[in-house]
Amino acid sequence: MRVCGRVLTLATVAAACLLAEPAPSLAVDSQFVGLMPYRTGPYAPNGIPFADGVADYLQLINVRDGGINGVPISTEECDTSYNTDRGVECYERLKNKGATGSAAFIPLSTGITYALIERAAVDKVPLLTTGYGRTAGGDGRVFPYVFTLPDSYWSGADVAITYVAQQMGGFDKLKGKKIAFVYHDSPYGKEPIPVFEALAAKYGFQLSNFPVAHPGLEQKAVWLRIGRQLRPDWTIMWGWGVMNSTAIKEAAAVGYNMEHFLGVWWSGAEPDVIPAGDAAKGYKALAFHAPGADFKVIQDVEKFLYAAGKGTGDKNNVGTVLYNRGIFNSVVLVEAIRNAMNKFGNKPMTGEQIQWGFENLDMTSEKLASLGLAGFMQPFKITCADHEASVPVRVQQWDGKQWTFVSDWIQPDRSLIRPMIEAAAEQYAKEKNITPRDCK
Amino acid sequence: MFYREAGQFKVSYAADQAIFPIRQDQIGMAMILAVAYVVMPVAGSEYWLETIMIPFLVFSLAAIGLNILTGYAGQLSLGTGAFMACGAFAAYKLTTAFPDLNIIVALLLSGVAAAAVGIVFGLPSLRIKGFYLAVATLAAQFFLIWLFAKVPWFTNYSASGVISAPPRAVVGELYVTGVHATPQARYLFCLTLVAVLALLAKNMVRSSIGRQWMAIRDMDIAAEIIGIRPLRTKLSAFAISSFYCGVAGALWAFFYTGTVEPGAFDINRSFQILYMIIIGGLGSILGAFLGAGFIVLLPIVLSRLPLMLGLPISTATISHIEVMVFGTLIVFFLIVEPHGLARLWRIFKEKLRLWPFPY
The missing domain is CATH 3.40.50.2300 (Response regulator)
Structure with a gap:
């Protein structure tokens, strides 16, 4: 018990230290x-x-x-x-x-x-x-x-859809297309949804939301649905941390085309793609500055x-x-x-x-x-x-070694977002x- | 010498059955209350009140809630975070739907809402026990958090799924939540609420209902034979426990962070509170406070210690050391005193009675 007493004294001293603001x-x-x-x-x-x-x-x-x-x-x-x-x-x-x-x-x-x-x-x-x-x-x-x-995320969401439209050859081509949105199920991932919904209504594409629970290591079910069932034309991701590399690996496992997989600027860094290895080649992400x-x-x-x-x-x-x-x-x-x-x-x-x-x-x-x-x-x-x-935001692509820009600067549509x-x-x-x- | 009740005679049953029958304890308690009510608000900095005392009080309340269920009634629960979330979201819905509702009433009603949910998830406890019940309450944890994240009605259709406390006053212009509330007002409000609810809990566990909980905990078949109804006893424990957790959750959202997302009440929160009552002492109201103090304060002390001692350690190393030392201390306390800090305090008092002439 004597040890305990000492520990208690120590704890008290430590707490007292906390009271005193450090010089x-x-x-x-x-x-x-x-x-x-x-x-x-x-x-x-x-x-x-x-x-x-x-x-x-x-x-x-x-x-x-x-x-x-x-x-x-x-x-x-x-x-x-x-x-x-x-x-x-x-x-x-x-x-x-x-x-x-x-x-x-x-x-x-x-x-x-x-x-x-x-x-x-x-x-x-x-x-x-x-x-x-x-x-x-x-x-x-x-x-x-x-x-x-x-x-903001809303500008990012708008640029993402603009880029998809550019790749398809115009906003009118979006009509009837399927876009999947994979997001971190937190305030961060939910934030862009209103803009995606507004754009879906405007251009007539079909938006499917796939929340991924923190920290995002469990995505098998999400990607089976995307890769085997929904088969979207494009997939947009709002992920962070380990969720990103997991998503890329799972997407590759269901054979999803990386060229049509676009992440936000928080899903486009080296720690996101390097753990996924060769599977990440061709993966794209938004960027407002150069690497x-x-x-x-x-x-x-x-x-x-x-x-x-x-x-x-x-x-x-x-x-x-x-x-x-x-x-x-x-x-x-x-x-x-x-x-x-x-x-x-x-x-x-x-x-x-x-x-x-x-x-x-x-x-x-x-x-x-x-x-x-x-x-x-x-x-x-x-x-x-x-x-x-x-x-304006650009799209960068991972070639297995580094990020390179693959698009011009795209200006977010302020008349919609503001x-x-x-x-x-x-x-x-x-x-x-x-x-x-x-x-x- | 200092702690001896010799010469203190009780002349009535009421005096003999008081919560603090010994004068030294009464003086000690009065001093703690004086420090909490007078010294802290006057001398404590904003940092102390806002980020140390308020979370400490909120966690103490949640730990009392879980202690009623697990420590007194013997029903293992891993759904504390979910019941806290119930309270937080109920308080948010109530205050935004009825802006004229007094904040005290709103907090108590949100506790009642959490209690109702607690009763529903307590029903399986009549059939299943021990670890199996823990798994059943785990279902509550995941289901409720999923529900609050999934149904936009709970967050008033906020795009990001975050709720934020509207400014509310106790009386007149005395704001306790929102930007106009002073740290002192928030702290004193929390302190009063927690003190009253802790007193209530202490009296509950000393009265008939508390004895029924303990009888069920110690041996439910024997308790049933001597006439204690398991249904009512177990469900009352779930209801009252969830009430406390619900109020704690509402306080967390409204008085500490000010904004809250369902993720703040995830499974880690439940474990954190379970650790508090294990470290503090199962079946002890004092233990809830000691455990909350240990779990809330120690990491902060540990993270500030290297800087105060002037050690040039990187931020990452400090965080890693903090986790390691914290874990080691938990193991140490559990080995030295498995019955928790409350038990240590009791042994300390026993020693003090004999001091300075131990046998």
Whole structure:
């Protein structure tokens, strides 16, 4: 029993330690960025390259440029394991750290995003959800602190159908065709369904939905129905993590044509296709930015960080799709902070000032090129009302070794999506008694 | 020396049967309540109230619910998460369908809805026992979560299948949910609700109904022979247990995360609460609190410890160490004291009575 007593004492001491806030080891005049990646848990293979990209670019800014406008960046990571309640804990833990609190949050989880939207608005911290999260967040009048740039799932869904129509030879050819939609049965996978339904009604194709339960290892029944019974002309997938490679393997097992299998941008990275081996050849996915290491910024990362032994993670991840997306997230965040500093002065910015920085973000081709991202993606501009921008999206194909673009840039149909986003945002505003901002 | 009841004479049955018959316990309890009601809201940071105390209270309530069913009535259940989901979705439907309904009434009604579902899924317990019953409640777990994800009516036809708590006030402008609610208001509301329900549970298990549950748990045939009706006893345990879990689920959705998807109440949630009552102590209300504290607080302490000690460990390693240390501690406690933390506390009190002159 004596051992027990000691253990209890230890536990008490540990709990007491928790009460005492740790002494701030961060320099007072640095810009703090709280990171909430997932390097563990079921989605870690996809979470790690993304987190490395985010961390590496912030580190690069410190090493190469001496910070943003001379203000160094300090970071702290809190692992969420893609778990919503842990994400909320991480958010609360990090939001008030540093001189001015966390600059913004990048949850990389639609579930966590949903849980943070209200909190972020109260705490005045921007949420950067690039290509995921709540689509209605693109309406800046109702969601001032949510940024769904550069594209939402609804834009993605529209581009997917446009690409399918292009392959068939026109929108009129969609009539009577069968399209299967395989999705992660979570807020993430359900999000694009309204747009698919609207498009199915507009063009007259037949849409069949196939939910796959978390984490997506069990898909035999789904693919037997798709491959043997339904035999759709095209299959579109909204998957994440191990669900993607499983789907590709199962699709190959029922002999489904990979050329007619199109994933969203979260289903088109190396960890999704490499485990499936040769079966993945010909598989396609959407992309709003380019893969590969042929960009000056990536070469800088290799030169300044990995060559000097300062890289965050595995060097082999540098230049992969999700790593580059991590870089993109940090680039946007850093430019928003820089925008804010140019207006409010070169000191650590508060979330409210960075929100202004985001809303005045104009990523022109010249700016992208000056950041070392020439040809990385299409230019975009964020405004007070429009937090999404809807940049053109391309389709990339896996040839067994690397991703290559197989389509031109396809512009999402804003005339269709924007009214839907505004209607969804207005409904949210009504439910929550929010008066939309005036963005005139 | 400090913990000795010598000299404390009881002059009435009521005094003798009190929940805390010993003065030291009464003082201790009063101090805990004082800390919970006065010190925490004043001194606790937003982080403490929002992300440590509220989940702790919610899980304690759910653990009390499962403890009534498994610890007191002996019916093994793996459907806790589903009953929590029932409460959360019922509370959402009630508050959105009847915006004028008081939040307290809505929470209690959502508990009642969960209780009704609990009774339905408790019916098999009359025929099957032990592990087989666990499998039957597993059916409830998967069926109900599937139902909430499948039928859009439950989420008011939200595209993503996520429900989100509307702002509601207890009285006037005193908001306890939604963006205008202060952490203090949320915390005090949860604390009061959990304290009242825990007191109720404590009294239930000390009264006739609790004794019937324990009789069924210890030997159902003997209990039947001495006149305890298994149908009513088992179903009442299911109903009351589900009521507690339902209220806990509603609190989770409305007071902690604010938004919730059916996936938040998956099988892992059920296991988590089962671990709480096993670690805390089966058949003990105190054990529910201790177990919830252990399971909620320890991972957070473990994940923050390396950073506080200034150890340069990568985020991934911290997470891995956290899982390993947590697992080891669970095994350690189960070997050292299979009856849980509540039992450890009792032994500690016994020791304290003899201190400093043990035999």
